[in-house]
Amino acid sequence: ERKSINRGVTVTDVILVVKTGNAQLKSKISKISREFSYDETAYNLPISFALTGVAVHDKSTAATVFTKTGDNPLVASECLLAEATAATGKESAPFTGFISDTVIRKLGYSLVDGSILGLSLIVGTPESAGSAAAICRELQEKYMLTFLAGGVIPTLSSAGVKLGLDYRLIPLGSKPLHGVHFVDIVARVAMMFGGVSPGDTGRLLAYAAERAKAIVIVFPGLTDEEIAFVDGMRVLGFPILSLGGYEGGEWTTATPDTIVRTGMDLKGIRVNVTAIPIPMGCSPAFEGKSIRKEEMQVEFGGGRSPAFELLRMKNPGEIEDGMVTVIGPEIDSMKEGGAYPLGIIIEVTGKSMKKDYEPVLERRIHNFVNYGEGSWHVAQRDLIWVRISKEAFAKGVKIEHLGKLLASKFRMDFPQLLDAVAVTLITEKEKVLVGKREAETIYADRDARIKGMRDHEVDTYYSCTLCQTFAPNHVCIITPERPALCGAISWLDGKIAFEMSPAGANQPVEKGSLINAQNGEFEGVNRFVKKASHGEIERCSLYSVMEYPMTCCGCFEVIALMLPEVNGIMVVNREYKGMTPSGMTFSTLAGTIGGGAQTPGFAGISKNYILSDRFLQGEGGIERLVWMPSQLKDELKPRLGPLLTAKGHPDLFDKIADETIAETIEDLTDFLNRVCHPALAMKPLM
Known part of the structure; x- marks a missing residue:
């Protein structure tokens, strides 16, 4: 027995x-x-x-x-x-x-x-x-x-x-x-x-x-x-x-x-973790946490006090590696629940470091601060909002420890790029305001370098094959006017990522000869995609949802799909759980196109691609857009409204239906006819 x-x-x-x-x-x-x-x-x-x-x-x-x-x-x-x-x-x-x-x-x-x-x-x-x-x-x-x-x-x-x-x-x-x-x-x-x-x-x-x-x-x-x-x-x-x-x-x-x-x-899972000598845990496991108002000891920025962050390159020998400097009062002299000014300045040197890398590395401040078990960070640049929890404060966490966390993580994550990292944290209001003005000038200079970049102005796009970990044949092509479908990587990010890691997931893609300008099809892109997809995908159109659309991995922000009944295209974001006029929910739609599949009539895209001049170019442009969830519509309104006005369609935003107007294709058809949506008069999709 x-x-x-x-x-x-x-x-x-x-x-x-x-x-x-x-x-x-x-x-x-x-x-x-x-x-x-x-x-x-x-x-x-x-x-x-x-x-x-x-x-x-x-x-x-x-x-x-x-x-x-x-x-x-x-x-x-x-x-x-x-x-x-x-x-x-x-x-x-x-x-x-x-x-x-x-x-x-x-x-x-x-x-x-x-x-x-x-x-x-x-x-x-x-x-x-x-x-x-x-x-x-x-x-x-x-x-x-x-x-x-x-x-x-x-x-x-x-x-x-x-x-x-x-x-x-x-x-x-x-x-x-x-x-x-x-x-x-x-x-x-x-x-x-x-x-x-x-x-x-x-x-x-x-x-x-x-x-x-x-x-x-x-x-x-x-x-x-x-x-x-x-x-x-x-x-x-x-x-x-x-x-x-x-x-x-x-x-x-x-x-x-x-x-x-x-x-x-x-299972062959390899990770090298070096403990950081601060009184709180540090791991991506804590990145998604929130610190509510009643849980916080102090906060910085978030509209309640001036705050900014800036990463800048220095010449070799100008900084001492690992140096953390706090200018102004520490947390233990601040009132519980109060809002205080904060400036975060990261200075780096490295033989391979370039000025163009500054904004990409600067965005990692957000991740690294959130890796702290009792620290929380949202937004970027001069819009940051940082909190320290009561629990972390009780364990002895100070502003100084945020500096040690940042200095350690930058050196750990970029050992081939950075030779030295120094962090200055400013909590003295007047000095924060002075630093903030200097930072805003640098932000403006950076924006001027990349603002208005167009696909036809560059000969090289960039790939992303990160998702091949799970979708072996998926290849994302990133252009100045089409971000990665996950929304996380821009063309500039891809360019810098390649320079920082030449053997990594972001590789240069020479456009080559033009095959179809309207659809955005190029010989060089096709050649790269065929090789990177292990021969599964022969052709790829960057601007079309109907002919040879880009493959999808599964982590796209939005799905764009044709609605032949109304001669238009709808978009639905992954946060939307309701039914769409296609007769399918986001989950059902996503289940049909993920895993590296190329599915004509469907495409996974980022939210920002909707705002691009290249959006739906192969099908005639944004005039084809007939439906999107109200949540997404409200999110995009501050940018989409002016964009449509600039394109000569000031009333088009209100002609785009959402679930409050039409849940079925019949309701959508009635609405589009009633408002005379331009898609109805365009060339048939099929």
Whole structure:
């Protein structure tokens, strides 16, 4: 008779437990009594859909897929949890339950830019809150995005560990089986970014094993069903790491001190983390946090006090590496809750440093300040807003420590570029005002150098293949008038990134001979795209959504698509969750075009591309734009309104419908006819 699971089992016992657990899961599937689904996804029940292509929504389809996948415990767990959620609703906070497609797409860029190196799932109930907290802190510091399921969540909460997406510790649900949402995220990433087609099991498993850098950490005390569920993840290539109670060759045993390093080594996840000698943690895991007013000790800028930031190049020998200078009062002499002036001046030297690099490096101030566990930063230039939390202040954090954080991170992240970094922090009001005026002059000079750049004025564009980490055949082409589809990289960013890292993801693309001026097709671009997409994409038009549009990876800000019924094109941003006149939500649309696919009639784009003169040039320009969500319309209005007026269409902004005017294609048709939208009189799209 096999031993109690809490006292430890042998590898043979694990096999017996898995078989028993599978049988129990199968029995429960037979008792499903209601229909079920998740609303915020285009992938139905994602694991089942990815494995079989079947949209599971009831007992019959659940049983079919379970049998079709060889009594897969992941499928069973997914179906049972979806039915339970349909019956009782999502668990209340802090549990997230099923995570929407929109959130996953927002994480897309972090998954490819190096700020998230891998994924981890922790299930079960730890015996020690301290050891669990230490494991989670190590995962945060090593750039891992961690999901939690079961008793580990209340254990961490009782130890004062902050949970949530902002801290990259995501509490999925109260039971270990809620860890199935970790697996459904991997399945959706494969379909969103990796070009894996639903039902292509072999490609899904290969993608999960080779590209999903994922590990699973297990605390003792799981039931037979839960062990079967966890063991089922081995087929995806995830190492299962046990913290006691489970023995044998299939799962890897480890101690709390070694388990993170062991798991990362097994998946080939490499990270070099150097501790910064300041009294707060420093990691991208803290970048998404917020510090609310009631949580802050002091704040700077944000319209409440003058503030600015500036990075400038100096000559070799002019600065002392690592020097941090504070001019003015420190935090401990400031009133709690007060708003104070702040100037952040970073001075750098380096043999390879160029003046053109200044604004690109300066934008990293935002990231680095947010890496501090108790510091918060928004905006840039002279619009910055910085807060220090009460918790950080209680640990001894001062203005000086922000300077040490910045100096250390610039040297760590740009070792080949920078030879010395010095930081000056000014909190004396008059000196901040003087520095702010000097900085504004420098900002203006920078803007003058790049303002008005046009695609036809340069012979070289730049590529971005960062997303090939997840979408192997996707290639983004960045021009002065078309930013990367994620919205994060401009042409100048690409140019500087190449100069800083010649072997990196941003490579020069010689335009070559012109093939089609209207659509923006060039021989050199086609040649580069074919090579970089491993021969998958033969042609690429930079300005057309209809003919050979650029491929999509999945982390685009906006989707543009044709609406042939009204001879126009609509755009929908990923934050919009409602239905569009196309009859599809953003998630459904995104599910059809991601993963490096080239889909005529659809294109992933950035928000700023909508404001470009090249937007929809192949289809006749912005006069084709007939619908966008009101949220996006309001966001773009301050710039889009004047742009349309300058183009001779002062009334076009009001002729662009949103969901408050038209939710269906019929309503949209009526509205466009009523306002005489110019798209109706243009050349037919098809």
